[in-house]
Amino acid sequence: MTTKDRVPAVDGWFTLDDADPRLLGNRCTRCGSYFFPKASGFCRNPGCDGTEFDEVPLSNRGTIWSFTTNHYAPPAPYVAADPFEPFSVAAVELPEEKMVVLGQIADGVDPAALRVGDEVQLTLGTLVEDDEHEYVVWKWKPIEGARADG
Amino acid sequence: MADHDVAVLGVGMHPWGKWGRNFVEYGIEASRAALADAGLDWSDIQFVSGADTIRNGYPGYVSGATFAQALGWQGAPVASSYAACASGATALNAARAQILSGLCDVALVVGADTTPKGFLAPTAGERGDDPDWLRFRLLGATNPTYFALYARRRMELFGATPADFAKVKVKNAAHGLSNPNARYRKAVTEEEVMASPVVAEPLRLLDICATSDGAAAVVVSSMDYAKRKGVTAPVRVAAISTVTPSYPNTVIEMPDFATDSATAVPAGPVTFRDAIAHQAYAEAGLGPDDLDVAEVYDLSTALELDWYENIGLCGPGEAEKLVHDGATTVGGRIPVNPSGGLACFGEAVPAQALAQVCEIAWQLRGDAGDRQVEGAKVGLTVNQGLFGHGSSVILTR
Numbered sequence: 001m002t003t004k005d006r007v008p009a010v011d012g013w014f015t016l017d018d019a020d021p022r023l024l025g026n027r028c029t030r031c032g033s034y035f036f037p038k039a040s041g042f043c044r045n046p047g048c049d050g051t052e053f054d055e056v057p058l059s060n061r062g063t064i065w066s067f068t069t070n071h072y073a074p075p076a077p078y079v080a081a082d083p084f085e086p087f088s089v090a091a092v093e094l095p096e097e098k099m100v101v102l103g104q105i106a107d108g109v110d111p112a113a114l115r116v117g118d119e120v121q122l123t124l125g126t127l128v129e130d131d132e133h134e135y136v137v138w139k140w141k142p143i144e145g146a147r148a149d150g
Numbered sequence: 151m152a153d154h155d156v157a158v159l160g161v162g163m164h165p166w167g168k169w170g171r172n173f174v175e176y177g178i179e180a181s182r183a184a185l186a187d188a189g190l191d192w193s194d195i196q197f198v199s200g201a202d203t204i205r206n207g208y209p210g211y212v213s214g215a216t217f218a219q220a221l222g223w224q225g226a227p228v229a230s231s232y233a234a235c236a237s238g239a240t241a242l243n244a245a246r247a248q249i250l251s252g253l254c255d256v257a258l259v260v261g262a263d264t265t266p267k268g269f270l271a272p273t274a275g276e277r278g279d280d281p282d283w284l285r286f287r288l289l290g291a292t293n294p295t296y297f298a299l300y301a302r303r304r305m306e307l308f309g310a311t312p313a314d315f316a317k318v319k320v321k322n323a324a325h326g327l328s329n330p331n332a333r334y335r336k337a338v339t340e341e342e343v344m345a346s347p348v349v350a351e352p353l354r355l356l357d358i359c360a361t362s363d364g365a366a367a368v369v370v371s372s373m374d375y376a377k378r379k380g381v382t383a384p385v386r387v388a389a390i391s392t393v394t395p396s397y398p399n400t401v402i403e404m405p406d407f408a409t410d411s412a413t414a415v416p417a418g419p420v421t422f423r424d425a426i427a428h429q430a431y432a433e434a435g436l437g438p439d440d441l442d443v444a445e446v447y448d449l450s451t452a453l454e455l456d457w458y459e460n461i462g463l464c465g466p467g468e469a470e471k472l473v474h475d476g477a478t479t480v481g482g483r484i485p486v487n488p489s490g491g492l493a494c495f496g497e498a499v500p501a502q503a504l505a506q507v508c509e510i511a512w513q514l515r516g517d518a519g520d521r522q523v524e525g526a527k528v529g530l531t532v533n534q535g536l537f538g539h540g541s542s543v544i545l546t547r
Contacts, residue, residue: 009288010278033398034411037281045414046397065402066306068298069351074290075271077283089291091299091402098412100402102289111351116306127288137288 009127009135013037015057016136021124022057023101023138029054034097058101060122061143062092065100069111079128090140092120106141119143154433156249157376157384158545159369160188161508164262166333166364166495173206176365177217177262180501184258184367189379192221195369196254199245200230201237201261201500204273213500214241217260227254235447235535236392237261238366238503239543243390245370255375261500262365269293270361270499272405282405282536289407293449294358296404298350301452305352308467310455315357316343317473318451319493325480326490328520331505333362334494343451357451362496366504368511385511389433389544395422404536422540423460427532430542431462438462441484442526443513445506447533448491458486461532461542480521488513488521499535506531507543514547 008016013036015022025036028043030050036058043050067090073080088105105111106123120140127137162183164176177200185192200214209216214228227248233240238261245257269292277283285291304310323338338356346355376384395403398410400417420428431437438461446457455469463484464472472478478486489495489509492502510529512518527547534540 010284028414031414033414036408044397044410047415066299066303068295068302068353069348070290070292070295071348071350072269072292074286074292074295075269076274077272077276077287078290080290087290089289089295089299098400099409100400101408102285102291102402102406104289116302 004129004134005132006134006136009137014138016124018124020060021122021138022060023122025056025058025097026053027056034058034099036099036101059094059096062094062101062120064114064116064118064120065091065093066116067091067105067111067114088114090120092140104137104139106139109141114142154250155373155386155388156246156370157373157381157386158507158511159190159256159371159376159379159381159384160184160186161511162187162367163331163505163508164365165331166362166498168267169363171264171363173203173262173264173363173365174209174216174220176264176363177213177260177367178220180262180365180367181217181221181258181260184369188369190256190369193224195224195226195256195258197245197248197257198226198228199241199257199259200228201241201259201504202230202232203263203500204232205266206264213261233392233535233541234537234539235499235533236503236539236541237500238507239390239531239533239541240392242368242370242387242504242507242543243392246387246390249370249372256369256371258367258369259504260365260367261504263498263500264363265361265498281407285405285407292350293404294350294353296402297358297450297453298353299402300456301353301450304452304455308470310452310470312344312352313340314455314470314473315353315451316340318448318454319343319356321473321479322448322487322491322493325488325521326494329490329494332490332494333360333496353450353452359449359492360496362498364495364498364501364505366501366508368504368507383547385514385545385547387543388436388546389430389542391426391429391433391542393425393429393540394538396425421460423456423534426534426540427461427530427542430530430544434544434546436528436544440528441530443488443510443523443529444484444486445489445491445509445529445531446486448487448493449497451493454486454491457532461530480523485523488518488523503531503533503541506533507545510545514545
């Protein structure tokens with residue numbers, strides 16, 4: 001069995017570090033606003049004239065703002081599994097950055113067990129494979145036992 | 151601000167459906183219907199304002215000229231607008247600006263679309279710098295994915311249930327039964343909605359609007375021109391809002407991967423969806439209590455409930471009660487989507503905001519037949535699309 005090349009499905013949006021993957025955003029050096037995906041050129045805060053940004057890893061934990069499970073295959077350019085398997089997408093609030101970021105829910109997670117407010121952690125997962133490559137993307141996975149109300 | 155009013159002299163549509171013909175044919179039929187309704191000839195039109203479709207090649211990007219050529223070149227200046235779901239209202243606003251500035255007296259506004267079956271998809275090709283392409287590629291996030299995130303949020307915040315969502319579909323289906331321009335004219339039960347296939351949990355097939363072919367057109371003029379034509383009490387456009395969001399926009403929206411960050415600037419009390427209607431009310435000098443009827447953008451059943459709150463019909467979390475009590479049914483306190491809404495039409499993007507205006511115009515004229523809201527004098531339309539577009543139009547009579 002040959003090992004496929006693991007490559008990010010998009011360049012520069014996240015680190016390919018299995019132990020502690022991070023989304024890569026940036027932050028205006030003048031007003032401190034965070035951006036994901038990274039802003040370029042000019043700060044989007046209308047009250048700021050900043051033009052320089054520091055690349056920053058975003059928090060790797062957040063809480064579920066909302067989530068859904070897609071039961072029909074999305075159109076191209078999504079490459080759906082054949083046969084299609086439903087997959088879930090979550091909107092996750094990052095408390096430090098005060099923003100909500102989307103991501104698929106990690107494979108194997110039962111969406112019926114998810115609740116809004118659950119704490120989740122960033123992980124890496126397969127988006128799609130071809131003969132030579134495994135294209136990797138960020139996903140969210142629940143933190144076991146993290147639900148406040150049990 | 152009555153000195154900012156323009157008159158709606160005529161409205162017309164091509165029925166919604168999945169006809170599979172060229173969008174220009176629909177646009178022409180709607181234009182001719184609106185001209186006939188206004189009692190005007192095409193040669194009378196002094197400005198043509200098209201709402202663009204991005205799914206039909208170059209003719210769709212220059213829709214104003216496309217329609218002008220198909221109706222027969224007659225020299226009128228032209229504009230074409232694209233603003234996602236708000237395209238029709240943006241085109242209407244372009245025409246209104248021409249009229250209010252005195253550059254023309256009477257204008258034709260028209261939008262039409264032919265849509266493919268299934269999910270709306272991004273522009274083809276390898277488009278790694280296009281967030282609309284990337285959200286499909288990296289997340290598989292269809293439009294219903296976003297609608298479902300809002301629906302689940304509503305369930306979490308307010309205890310809404312799938313049965314509440316189904317009641318919206320039942321109401322709209324009943325409203326659209328006799329609307330000759332609606333694509334779906336069939337009564338639906340709560341049980342049927344809740345037994346339809348799940349598309350994006352918690353939303354089912356009958357909770358989500360289809361994509362359709364269709365066209366709508368509006369003839370607008372100065373109040374003086376209307377008077378000269380002997381129209382003494384026309385429907386008036388009292389306000390058109392096409393506001394963009396205010397930073398930081400903290401609600402996740404199509405086609406974005408993330409919201410703005412509220413670290414440097416705290417989020418304000420008014421969401422983007424709220425602001426769309428607020429601006430229209432402010433311009434018209436009216437408020438929610440003045441409304442007799444509304445057409446809101448029910449891309450999903452749950453989203454219609456959000457709109458009740460965004461346009462001020464009730465407070466946060468009270469929308470379910472409105473639909474339960476029949477307040478938003480024709481005959482109720484404030485009927486919403488008497489046309490049947492997107493639930494009965496499906497979405498024909500550049501025509502849809504104009505279709506909302508057509509319905510309110512018919513309602514204020516008393517021409518809405520079985521779905522008439524008795525004595526309606528003030529009506530509001532509202533919608534939201536992707537990339538920070540939204541619109542609201544207030545009509546009065």
